[in-house]
Structure formats: C-alpha cells, structure tokens
Amino acid sequence: MIKLKYLLFVYLMLILTACVSAPDKKENPYLLERAESYMASGVEYYQHYEYLSARAQFTKALYEYQGFNYVAGIARCRLNLAKLAIALGEYDEADKNLKLARQIIDDNKLSELTILADIMSSSMAIQLKNYASALAYLEPYLSDMNAVKNRDAAIYIAVILNRVRVAFGLGDEQKKWMDRFYQAIDKNDPGYRARWLRFQAELASLNNEYADSERWLMQALELYRQQANPKGVSSALQALGAIKLKKQDWHGAADDYENALLASFKIKDKSTVLEILDVLSGLYLKLDKTVNKKKVDHLKSVITEKNKNLWYVMPVPGI
Amino acid sequence: MPNNEQTKATHYIHRTSYGFQEQLVGAFILVTVGLLLAMLFAQIKSQNIFEEYFVIYGKLSSAEGLSKETIVQISGFEVGHVSAIDITDKNDILLTMNIVKRYHKLLRTDSRIKVSSLNATIIGKSIISITAGSPDLAMIDEGVTLAVQESRSVEDVIAEATETIQTVNSVIEDISNVVAAVEPKKIADTISAFQQLATNIKDMSEHIKTGAGPVGTLIYDDKSSQDFKQGIENLHATTVQINQMVESLNTDVQKIPLMLESINAVIDDTDETIKATQRVWPISSAMSGSDNKQLITDPMPAND
Numbered sequence: 001m002i003k004l005k006y007l008l009f010v011y012l013m014l015i016l017t018a019c020v021s022a023p024d025k026k027e028n029p030y031l032l033e034r035a036e037s038y039m040a041s042g043v044e045y046y047q048h049y050e051y052l053s054a055r056a057q058f059t060k061a062l063y064e065y066q067g068f069n070y071v072a073g074i075a076r077c078r079l080n081l082a083k084l085a086i087a088l089g090e091y092d093e094a095d096k097n098l099k100l101a102r103q104i105i106d107d108n109k110l111s112e113l114t115i116l117a118d119i120m121s122s123s124m125a126i127q128l129k130n131y132a133s134a135l136a137y138l139e140p141y142l143s144d145m146n147a148v149k150n151r152d153a154a155i156y157i158a159v160i161l162n163r164v165r166v167a168f169g170l171g172d173e174q175k176k177w178m179d180r181f182y183q184a185i186d187k188n189d190p191g192y193r194a195r196w197l198r199f200q201a202e203l204a205s206l207n208n209e210y211a212d213s214e215r216w217l218m219q220a221l222e223l224y225r226q227q228a229n230p231k232g233v234s235s236a237l238q239a240l241g242a243i244k245l246k247k248q249d250w251h252g253a254a255d256d257y258e259n260a261l262l263a264s265f266k267i268k269d270k271s272t273v274l275e276i277l278d279v280l281s282g283l284y285l286k287l288d289k290t291v292n293k294k295k296v297d298h299l300k301s302v303i304t305e306k307n308k309n310l311w312y313v314m315p316v317p318g319i
Numbered sequence: 320m321p322n323n324e325q326t327k328a329t330h331y332i333h334r335t336s337y338g339f340q341e342q343l344v345g346a347f348i349l350v351t352v353g354l355l356l357a358m359l360f361a362q363i364k365s366q367n368i369f370e371e372y373f374v375i376y377g378k379l380s381s382a383e384g385l386s387k388e389t390i391v392q393i394s395g396f397e398v399g400h401v402s403a404i405d406i407t408d409k410n411d412i413l414l415t416m417n418i419v420k421r422y423h424k425l426l427r428t429d430s431r432i433k434v435s436s437l438n439a440t441i442i443g444k445s446i447i448s449i450t451a452g453s454p455d456l457a458m459i460d461e462g463v464t465l466a467v468q469e470s471r472s473v474e475d476v477i478a479e480a481t482e483t484i485q486t487v488n489s490v491i492e493d494i495s496n497v498v499a500a501v502e503p504k505k506i507a508d509t510i511s512a513f514q515q516l517a518t519n520i521k522d523m524s525e526h527i528k529t530g531a532g533p534v535g536t537l538i539y540d541d542k543s544s545q546d547f548k549q550g551i552e553n554l555h556a557t558t559v560q561i562n563q564m565v566e567s568l569n570t571d572v573q574k575i576p577l578m579l580e581s582i583n584a585v586i587d588d589t590d591e592t593i594k595a596t597q598r599v600w601p602i603s604s605a606m607s608g609s610d611n612k613q614l615i616t617d618p619m620p621a622n623d
Contacts, residue, residue, distance in 0.1 A: 015347065087622065
C-alpha cells in the first residue's frame with residue numbers, strides 16, 4: 001500500500017509545477033513595442049485629463065502603426081483620437097477620426113471595435129441633442145444586453161449610461177433605464193455612484209424637487225472632488241447652477257458656473273466652456289456686470305474663431 | 320516549427336479553457352481541504368483526545384520537576400500524563416496518572432515506575448517512565464498505588480562532586496609538599512653553570528669577529544666584497560625577470576575587455592534568468608502587471 005506521505009509528495013509536486021510555469025512572455029518587434037508604448041502612455045495621460053499630451057502620444061503611435069500598416073493599431077489609435085476630440089468638444093475632429101476608424105474596422109473585420117465606435121457616435125449625437133440618432137447607434141446592443149454584459153462589463157455600463165442620457169433627452173422612460181444603470185454599476189465605485197446621484201438629481205429637478213436635487217448634486221460633487229475629477233466637478237456644478245437659475249438665484253448660479261468654467265478650462269473642454277460662457281454672459285447681463293460680460297463675449301469670439309487653437313491660455317473671465 | 324516548440328515549452332494549464340481551469344482549481348481546493356481535515360484528525364488522534372483512560376497512582380517522596388503536564392511513558396512510548404499531584408496523610412506525594420486504556424496490557428505486576436529528577440534540572444521537566452511488564456504475569460488493576468522509584472536528585476550528585484573536589488584538594492596539597500622538598504642550593508648551582516656557558520659563547524663570537532678561525536674568515540675576508548658584487552648582479556637579473564613579468568601582465572590587462580564582454584554576456588543571461596524568475600509564482604503575483612498595457616481608452620462616454 002502506498003504511504004500517505006508519498007501521495008502528498010506527488011500532489012505537492014503537481015501543484016508546484018503548475019505554479020512555477022507562467023507562459024513565456026511574448027516578445028513583440030521593437031517598432032510594435034514602441035507604438036504600443038506611445039498608446040499606453042496616451043491612455044494614461046487621457047485618464048489624468050492631460051488631453052493635449054494624450055493627443056501627442058496617440059499621434060506618435062498612429063505614425064508608428066502606419067509605418068508598418070498595423071491596421072488594428074491604426075483603428076485603435078483613430079478611436080482614441082476620436083474619444084479625445086469628444087472630450088475636448090472638438091466634434092468635427094472626432095467625426096473625422098471616427099469615420100476613418102470605421103472604415104478600417106469594416107475593411108479588416110475588426111468587429112470587436114465596432115461597439116466602441118458606436119458608443120462614441122451615440123455620445124456625439126447626445127451632445128448635439130440628436131437623440132434619435134444616438135438611440136439608433138445603441139439599439140443593436142440594447143436588444144441583446146446579456147451578450148454585451150458577458151463580453152465586457154465596462155462596455156455594458158457605457159451603453160446603459162448613454163441610454164439613460166437618451167431617455168432624459170427624449171423625456172421618456174428615465175426611471176426604467178436609471179434602474180437598469182443602477183443594477184449594472186458597482187455601488188462602491190465612487191465614479192459610478194456620483195453619476196447615479198446626478199441622474200437622481202436630474203429626475204428630481206424635472207419633478208421640481210429642487211431641494212432633493214441639490215442634495216444629490218452636492219453629494220455627487222463631493223465624490224468628484226475626492227476623485228479630483230474636473231469633468232465630473234464641472235458637470236455637477238453646471239447642474240447646481242441650472243437649479244439656481246430656475247430658482248432665480250442669479251448670484252449663486254454665477255458662482256457655480258464660474259467654478260464649472262474653471263474646471264472645464266483646466267481640461268480644455270472647448271464645447272463645455274462655450275456652453276458655460278453662454279450662460280455666464282446672460283447671468284452677467286442680469287447682474288449688471290458689464291465688464292465681465294465683455295470679457296466673456298470676447299473669450300467666446302476667440303474660441304469660436306478659426307485657427308485660434310490656444311484659447312485656453314487666456315485668463316478665465318469673472319474669477 | 321517555432322510555434323510547436325513554444326507550445327511544448329508552455330505548461331499545459333495555459334492551453335486549457337477557463338472552465339477547465341476553474342474545475343481544476345476547484346478539485347485542488349477540495350483535495351487541499353480534505354488533506355487539511357485529515358491532518359486535523361490525525362493531530363486530534365495523536366493527542367489522544369478521544370481515547371479512554373484508566374487511572375493508577377504512584378507514591379514518592381519528592382515532586383521536584385513534576386506537574387500536571389508531566390508525560391508518562393512506557394518503554395519510551397507516551398501513554399498518558401499526570402492528572403493530579405496530592406499529599407497523603409503520611410506526607411508522601413501521591414501522583415494520579417491517566418494511562419490510555421489500549422496500553423493497559425503493557426502494565427503487569429512486575430512493572431516499575433521511575434521518575435528522573437535530573438531531567439527536571441537539565442530540560443526543565445521530569446518524565447515518568449514505566450517499564451513494560453512480563454506478558455506472562457497478570458495485568459495491574461485500575462486504581463492501584465505503586466511505589467515510584469526515584470532517581471538520584473541533583474543534591475545527591477552535588478554531594479558526590481563535593482567528595483571528588485576534596486580528593487583533588489588533597490592531591491594539590493601533596494604536589495605542594497613535593498615542591499617544598501626541592502633544595503635551593505642545587506638550583507643555584509645549575510644557574511651558575513648556565514652563566515659559564517653564556518661566557519664561553521661570548522668568547523667564541525669575539526674570535527669570529529677578529530677573522531680568526533674558519534667561520535671568521537668566511538665572514539670578514541676581502542672575498543666577501545666580491546660576493547656582495549655578485550649579489551648585486553643577481554639582483555639585476557631578478558629585476559629583468561620582474562620586467563618580463565610586468566610585460567606578461569600587460570598582455571593579461573589587454574585581455575580584460577574580452578573578459579568584460581564575457582561578463583556582459585553573463586549579465587544578459589542573469590537578466591533573462593531574473594525575468595524568468597519574475598514569471599514564477601508567487602514572485603509574479605508581487606510584480607506590477609507591466610505587460611498588460613492599456614491600449615484603448617475606457618468605453619465610458621467622454622463628454623458626460
């Protein structure tokens with residue numbers, strides 16, 4: 001009869017051989033490594049809201065990939081550049097990159113990237129208040145949510161999030177899609193939690209429950225502050241300012257929009273800056289702050305003027 | 320072909336499906352849990368927690384080194400422990416010993432109980448030893464009181480040592496007497512003889528210095544200067560040899576770059592070894608996942 005200690009020895013040997021044999025590291029060619037290094041660096045900059053640095057890295061990666069016609073890399077690069085352009089509010093640039101990305105995706109059957117392009121297209125459509133178009137981009141995925149969910153949880157949440165935004169845009173089924181969003185997210189993730197609070201606040205505001213709405217927005221704002229998320233801070237402050245506008249608290253609203261302007265200026269979000277400047281221009285008129293109004297209008301003209309790419313180096317008016 | 324080689328080099332586990340890996344991990348966990356339970360059971364068994372005991376008593380005069388934890392052994396086997404220490408009406412020590420019932424058959428009427436006090440001094444605890452009895456004799460009954468044979472205590476050993484020390488002292492005294500019996504005059508004569516010998520050696524040295532005798536001639540003759548010159552020439556020859564050695568050393572120095580190249584190759588090999596080590600669990604789990612470059616931004620809407 002085999003003794004137990006020999007069986008134990010064989011068992012431990014089996015465990016150890018599995019433990020010590022990680023797969024060999026795949027060595028990529030140098031040029032591919034360099035391109036991917038640029039891409040990874042760009043993604044990191046993007047995550048830290050350093051959009052212009054991210055763009056420089058993505059552009060370098062694009063040239064590298066084009067150098068050896070690496071279509072998967074080129075498609076990803078175009079998608080990253082499109083996403084960046086959306087973050088900066090440069091929708092023409094985003095649209096150009098998205099079209100180029102789609103062409104490569106279709107030509108080379110890179111179907112796994114299609115959903116990312118569709119989410120970006122829906123985001124752009126939402127920003128341009130073209131909710132029907134946004135819904136059309138999302139529809140194929142909404143009809144088979146489980147497939148999306150099983151593939152990638154983050155993509156699934158992104159699809160639902162845009163669907164909630166469309167619901168608010170269309171003024172229909174907000175609660176239903178908010179519930180779906182709530183079920184999808186990780187409740188301990190402060191980013192998702194803050195977004196959920198903003199949806200709650202938006203719904204409350206629609207029902208004229210301003211106190212609740214402000215309370216939830218303040219909670220969301222605090223979460224965004226803790227995460228040092230300028231985009232979230234700007235969105236929460238704009239929503240707070242909008243409520244104060246409804247309550248005709250012009251001074252309070254001006255404060256919130258000015259702080260939101262600072263946050264959006266920091267990340268060079270052209271589209272949002274223009275939206276805030278529009279609101280501030282009207283507010284300064286109401287508050288009889290003519291000097292500030294002039295500065296705001298001047299800044300708007302600079303931003304909208306063609307070939308004025310360095311608008312963000314100008315001083316922020318009203319602060 | 321290279322792909323086949325790579326496939327062979329990779330452990331089969333990395334080529335299996337995720338579901339199979341999950342099942343495998345589950346199986347390993349179950350087996351591990353089973354083993355742990357088995358080990359726990361074996362541990363409990365070794366501690367005789369579920370064993371039945373029978374009680375015998377032992378009487379002795381000193382409880383030095385004994386406690387409730389004291390082990391009882393039969394022929395070197397641990398068969399039980401002391402469960403109580405009491406004092407009888409006659410001021411004896413009464414030990415209550417719990418013995419595992421399945422060892423009862425070892426205890427026969429000729430079994431003897433011993434306790435070693437020296438163990439208490441040396442290892443801090445005593446052990447009660449019972450000798451296995453003859454199988455021909457009857458087994459002892461539960462609850463009997465046996466006399467415990469106590470071994471020599473530390474005091475006994477010290478008393479014995481004291482006697483030895485006294486003997487050593489008397490030997491030293493004898494040696495002292497012998498030394499006292501030595502005559503100082505004889506020693507003085509011996510020293511005087513040594514002084515005379517030293518004077519003679521001094522005279523010999525003076526003779527040599529003046530060049531007298533064969534040894535003096537060897538040292539103080541004119542020929543010695545010629546010998547000195549010869550020595551200088553020898554030194555010159557030695558210097559030439561040293562120069563040759565330095566040249567040889569220069570040749571060796573020129574080889575250093577080649578050696579450095581070899582060292583670089585060794586360093587490269589070491590680097591590869593370290594990289595391979597970094598892939599070995601659990602080291603790999605402690606390393607940051609630099610391989611997993613994120614090449615695309617997260618899918619969350621950028622303008623939300």
